[in-house]
Every structure is written in structure tokens, then in C-alpha cells.
Amino acid sequence: MVAQASPPCRTAGLRAPVTGQLTTRCDRRRIKWQRPSVVNRVSYPEMLTASGDALSDRDQPLTTAVLCSYQEQTGLVRLQLCACLMLRMTAGVVPLLMDEPGLRVDPLTGAFVVVTPWRQDRPNLPEGGCPFCPGGLEAPRPYDAVWIPNRWPALPDGRHEVILHSPDHGSSFPALGVTGTSRVIELWSARTAELGARADVSYVFVFENRGRAIGATIDHPHSQILAFNLIPPIPRAELSQAACNLCGDLDGRLMVTCHPGWLARVPWAPSWPYELLIFPERHVADLPTAGPRLHAGLAAILVDCLSRVERLFGAAVPYMLWVHQRPTTGQDWPAAHLHLHLAPLLRRPGRIRHLAGAELGAGVFFDPVDPPAAAAQLKTATGPS
Ligand SMILES: [Zn+2]
Ligand SMILES: [Zn+2]
Ligand SMILES: [Zn+2]
Numbered sequence: 001m002v003a004q005a006s007p008p009c010r011t012a013g014l015r016a017p018v019t020g021q022l023t024t025r026c027d028r029r030r031i032k033w034q035r036p037s038v039v040n041r042v043s044y045p046e047m048l049t050a051s052g053d054a055l056s057d058r059d060q061p062l063t064t065a066v067l068c069s070y071q072e073q074t075g076l077v078r079l080q081l082c083a084c085l086m087l088r089m090t091a092g093v094v095p096l097l098m099d100e101p102g103l104r105v106d107p108l109t110g111a112f113v114v115v116t117p118w119r120q121d122r123p124n125l126p127e128g129g130c131p132f133c134p135g136g137l138e139a140p141r142p143y144d145a146v147w148i149p150n151r152w153p154a155l156p157d158g159r160h161e162v163i164l165h166s167p168d169h170g171s172s173f174p175a176l177g178v179t180g181t182s183r184v185i186e187l188w189s190a191r192t193a194e195l196g197a198r199a200d201v202s203y204v205f206v207f208e209n210r211g212r213a214i215g216a217t218i219d220h221p222h223s224q225i226l227a228f229n230l231i232p233p234i235p236r237a238e239l240s241q242a243a244c245n246l247c248g249d250l251d252g253r254l255m256v257t258c259h260p261g262w263l264a265r266v267p268w269a270p271s272w273p274y275e276l277l278i279f280p281e282r283h284v285a286d287l288p289t290a291g292p293r294l295h296a297g298l299a300a301i302l303v304d305c306l307s308r309v310e311r312l313f314g315a316a317v318p319y320m321l322w323v324h325q326r327p328t329t330g331q332d333w334p335a336a337h338l339h340l341h342l343a344p345l346l347r348r349p350g351r352i353r354h355l356a357g358a359e360l361g362a363g364v365f366f367d368p369v370d371p372p373a374a375a376a377q378l379k380t381a382t383g384p385s
Helices: 038-043 045-051 057-072 075-088 093-097 117-121 173-196 233-239 287-313 357-362 371-380
Strands: 024-026 031-033 103-105 112-114 146-149 160-164 203-210 222-228 255-259 262-265 276-280 319-324 339-344 346-348
Touching: 146 173, 160 173, 173 203, 173 222, 173 287, 233 319, 255 287, 255 371, 262 287, 276 287, 287 319, 287 339, 287 371
Parallel strands: none
Antiparallel strands: 024 031, 103 112, 146 160, 160 222, 203 222, 203 319, 255 262, 262 276, 276 339, 319 339
């Protein structure tokens, strides 16, 4: 075991999710830890098993780096630094991660990249009208909500799907209401179950990129599913925590709204100024086990949250939405607590928050809005738009 303490991080304003196994003390100005080896349990427990029970002294700076990846709660940082850790572990571990065709790990940064040259030729806007409208190229028959294979898949073997939310080209979750949104969530759940049952799928990742500003090429309301044959680094980092963070004590100042069975709050260390975490009150692992009642509750709170975001930023607000849930490997994942991240792209009305040099090069997000203040704005953003 490595017993010596790592140097404390002294970056003012840095925030860390404090988890059970991590011996951390955080007062917004200083974060201190005593047992660096615990980091392994937090990050990659099975790799710890594969490589022995502790990092060596030689890896001490890396230990520090991995701990820092927890302080920023930025997917990018976690992905890069946790991947660095993987590369430094025994050689036997890396092939496990390389199962995904086209996956490369950047030897400089440890970032995961799936090389997909066939996607380079996909049209920005297909000719001949919207392909997702009923009668269009991808949806020739009438539908309410339907899944289709992605014509330009980022993952092979039918592991990249598109979920069409509504036949109405101009619709949105708030416009669909609870009933229409429930239909989409039922589809997400059914596809999670079906794709997750495949032997070549370890993690079903559901996400929506909404708006041209985030790069959505087709305006028609739709989400996507990537069925990875590995557990991607960001969910893996969340899942590797010793205790469920979402079942822990909540900071009431960050709460925004609740619906039967569901809560929505601003994260303690938001990567995006008005980011929301939406999660069931009970420790439910994934969409399939949530069942129809919680699906309906999720529809209600999702419509509510997006309506609040629209009241703050306008109906065309670009956002990203993604679901984190239990891997489909069949193992026990005690920290798996179903939740959604809703990340509006704006930092104030009309002002896009760009990710640039600091975020992508240093891996540190700077949040210009105090999280309790963001929560307070979202909390009071009720009533007609
Ligand atoms: Zn359309
Ligand atoms: Zn939980
Ligand atoms: Zn998450």
C-alpha cells in the first residue's frame, strides 16, 4: 500500500464530489487526501485486481492526477486521466479496452477515440426534405415514436440507433407533454433491455443533442443510442465510487424541482452553468428496472426541467441530454443509480458557453454562475414561457 499523502491541491474554488471511500476534506479552497491507493478502488477496481493492490511510488504523480480528475467532475478530464491510469497498469488490461473496433487510446493524453472515417461522407442536411418526417427516407411509415438504425453508425453491428420522438418536425419534449415524452422514455428503456441483452454490448448510452449550436444536423426531434461493448470511462468513473453519491445527503440550495419518485438539482460542481441532474429518489439502477410508473415520473420531471430551461433561455435553447445507467455486463454495480444529465449550452440568454483551450487543453472547467444561484433561477422559472 502507498501510505504517504499526496500534495494537497490548492486551487481556489475547485469542487470535489466527496465520496465514502475517498478520504477527502473539502472546504472549497483546499482538498486533502491521505490514502492515494484508495483512488484505485474509486476509479478502476477490477484493474486494481489485475495489477496488484496498490500503485507504486513511481506512479505517485499519476495518483494525484487521477484524484484531480474527481475534483473537476468533467467528463473529459475523467476520461483522459482515468485512461492514463489504464495505460500504466498491466498490459493484460489494455486489450480488454481495445475490444471496440476502431477504438484508439491517445498515448499522450489517454483520451479514447473511435476512428470512424465512413462518417465523414454523411450529408449535413440530406436532400429531399427531412428524412425523419413520416414518409421521409428513414421513416417511410406513420409513427408516434420509433427507433431506427443509424445510417451512418459510429459503432458497427447495429449498435448505433436513432430514436424519433414524434412525427411533428417542430416538436420538443415540452411540446410533446408527459404522454408523448413517456413514449420516448419507454422506447429508451426497451432498447436498453434489448441491446443490453446482446453479448457484445456492455453499456447502453442514450443521449440527445438538440440544436444546431451543438452540431445536430437534423432539427427533427430525435435522440440516439450507442451500445458500447465496453463501459465508457465517464460512466465507469461514476460507477466506481464506493458509495452512491445520489443517495447521499443533498444540499437543499441546489434542489430545483421534484415529481413523484424523482428529483432534479444542479450538480455540486457543474461543468455547465445551468446543468441539471435528474434522478429517482430510490436507488434504481437503470431504465428497464425503473418500470412504467417511474418512466411516467421521469417524463413529467423532464418536461418540467426543459420548460424551466426554455423560460430562462428561450424555446430554441440548445442542450445536451444523456442517461447514465447500470452497465449490462451482468455484474453487480452497487453505485449504479439511474440519472440524466441535462446541460443547456448557454451561460446566459443568447450567449453560448464554448468549450475551448482551458477545458480541452487543461481539462478544467470554469463555471461563471454560482451553482446555488443557478438552482434558484431554475427553481423560480415557472409559469408561462
Ligand atoms: Zn422532420
Ligand atoms: Zn443511489
Ligand atoms: Zn452521470
